[in-house]
Amino acid sequence: MMAVDDYEIRIKGRVSDSLLASFDGLDAEFEPAETVLRGSQLDQSALHGVLERVRLLGLELVEIRQVRAGKSP
Numbered sequence: 001m002m003a004v005d006d007y008e009i010r011i012k013g014r015v016s017d018s019l020l021a022s023f024d025g026l027d028a029e030f031e032p033a034e035t036v037l038r039g040s041q042l043d044q045s046a047l048h049g050v051l052e053r054v055r056l057l058g059l060e061l062v063e064i065r066q067v068r069a070g071k072s073p
Helices: 017-023 044-056
Strands: 005-012 027-030 034-042 061-067
Touching: 005 044, 017 044, 034 044, 044 061
Parallel strands: none
Antiparallel strands: 005 034, 005 061, 027 034
16 A cells, blocks of 8 residues: 655746646645645655646645644644
């Protein structure tokens, strides 16, 4: 069985609602200079899929971090 974790993915700038729709299942929050995507219970395959979408959409990845379930840093 693959391990699943919670992740916080930070993208430079404000991602439009139409682009956010391609990240179905992730919660989005806007900060002044970044869009923060949060995904719970992502396995490695799902995480790589999210990162590939970020790349294909031409978005700038700022940071990705593993977070404890139910908490954000």
